[in-house]
Amino acid sequence: MxxxxxxxxxxxxxxxxxxxxxxxxxxxxxxxxxxxxxxxxxxxxxxxxxxxxxxxxxxxxxxxxxxxxxxxxxxxxxxxxxxxxxxxxxxxxxxxxxxxxxxxxxxxxxxxxxxxxxxxxxxxxxxxxxxxxxxxxxxxxxxxxxxxxxxxxxxxxxxxxxxxxxxxxxxxxxxxxxLVPARPAPAARPVARVAVELREVPWDDPDAASLRRAMWAFHQERYPEMVPDVAVRGGHDAVDAERGRTALATFVATADGRPVGCATLAPSQAGPEHLTADPLHGIAGLGATRGAGGFEMRSVFVDPSARRTGVGTALVRRVEDEARARGGRALYLGTGIRQPEALRLYVGLGYRPVLPYPPHADADDPLLLFLGRPL
Known part of the structure; x- marks a missing residue:
């Protein structure tokens, strides 16, 4: 037929x-x-x-x-x-x-x-x-x-x-x-956009640290297999301090005076070539790009009470602006396979899947997907 x-x-x-x-x-x-x-x-x-x-x-x-x-x-x-x-x-x-x-x-x-x-x-x-x-x-x-x-x-x-x-x-x-919902999906309640204020803060700012601690609690529920590895490395606070050593800029979003989200810009070993490399013929050279113009977005978290209000979009755009101001030509991120809502946000903002990039180039983490976009 x-x-x-x-x-x-x-x-x-x-x-x-x-x-x-x-x-x-x-x-x-x-x-x-x-x-x-x-x-x-x-x-x-x-x-x-x-x-x-x-x-x-x-x-x-x-x-x-x-x-x-x-x-x-x-x-x-x-x-x-x-x-x-x-x-x-x-x-x-x-x-x-x-x-x-x-x-x-x-x-x-x-x-x-x-x-x-x-x-x-x-x-x-x-x-x-x-x-x-x-x-x-x-x-x-x-x-x-x-x-x-x-x-x-x-x-x-x-x-x-x-x-x-x-x-x-x-x-x-x-x-x-x-293909056929098991039951009619309830209509999503409209959530009003809120006035979001963004401020750059040190990595160890109390509001940023509190939000990242809430993000870790969220990850423990969705990714329990991560817990032993974090424990071996000294627990959340030790891992958080380790990640903070490479942070270039951290931002906190507030709504009605309350901190509701955070995000961080960090250096990346993947450069803009990584976005356009031929995945069939150019794989061998990808790990060698040392990232002139490439940055990574990390630790993006929005409090559940403020989701679908524009906070996540505001944070992502602010990190992009900071990357551009630092000469960035590409921005990358890794997000978990059990966070479809985050994936929808990033895809809607123009991010597309990319090959694993350093330090993830060996693809040894089965829980991550890698995305990027040109700036």
Whole structure:
């Protein structure tokens, strides 16, 4: 079945073993192998000279209920598939809920990128999943595919806990989206914008320190696995003092005379080149950029009582202004996978996923996503 969307662009439903589908999946696998190859260790190849697929991630075609090809003027330009995961092992000690489907093998051929075809294909994937009765759509990608992470975030996918055969891989990131809400979402109560006053303060300013302590309490609830590491390093106060040694500027936001938010600018080893580096061909050189013009935004926190009032936006913009005043040409940040509200804020303010940057370049923290924007 083929559905034409706009002139020259059509979505076709095919068998898993359709020759064009097989070819595009092979192209994707080759690209993945290049992106995730360890320095000095080329991908394992078979007798035909082609990379040997990882046996952990082979798709059983009997579980696939839709394989989609996007064609441009008749040429197969993109591929995606959807499989049923209802009741199947999630590799975390449980099973996936009923009506759960997974998106697999989303790929746009290199010569067709930059035209919005990936979004068009993903919209067709969501339609196919709904038609099959799926209510929850999940997928897995990796930190070395920042353009894919950006697409999913912009389409309303939130990070979810890692699942499947890659759940123990620190560079894996998983996302999910509710296709049919379990119950009607209550209308969000309008929150009035407040008059925000921003002031620069020393790192150890009592209001800033109190807000960071509240942020740590928030993190302990959402990221309990962080607690032992912080304890080994001497507890929150010791870690906080350590981070303060590299702070360049700290800001506190007040509303009605009450401190409600904070943020800090720090140096970064990632420079503006990191935003534009080719993630396929330029990976090897990224760790060597030493950040002329690059800064990092840290310790951004807004008291729950002041969220959705413009405080977070005001803090981010103030840090950006400070970075520019110091000659900054790019600003980076890391945020946690269990903070979808923060991710929505940053994406809405123009931040896009980037490759892990120093000191996170080894991607050893499975809880972080990395974002950046040019200044």
């Amino acid at each position: 083929t559905a034409e969307l706009v002139a020259g662009v059509a979505i076709e439903t095919v068998r898993w073993d359709h020759p064009d589908a097989v070819r595009l999946r092979a192209e994707q696998q080759h690209e993945i192998d290049l992106r995730y190859a360890q320095p000095g260790r080329p991908p394992e190849t078979g007798p035909d000279g082609l990379p040997v697929p990882d046996a952990r991630d082979q798709v059983d075609p009997s579980n696939v209920f839709a394989t989609l090809l996007l064609r441009v003027d008749g040429v197969a330009a993109a591929h995606a598939a959807v499989r049923d995961l209802s009741g199947r092992d999630d590799y975390r000690g449980g099973t996936h809920p009923d009506a759960t489907a997974e998106v697999k093998r989303v790929y746009v051929a290199e010569s067709f990128r930059g035209r919005g075809l990936a979004r068009t294909l993903m919209e067709a994937v969501e339609d196919a999943a709904r038609a099959a009765g799926a209510r929850h759509l999940i997928l897995e990608t990796g930190l070395m595919q920042p353009e894919s992470v950006g697409l999913y975030l912009r389409m309303g996918y939130d990070p979810v806990e890692s699942f499947g055969v890659w759940s123990s891989e620190p560079g894996s990131r998983c996302f999910g989206k509710r």
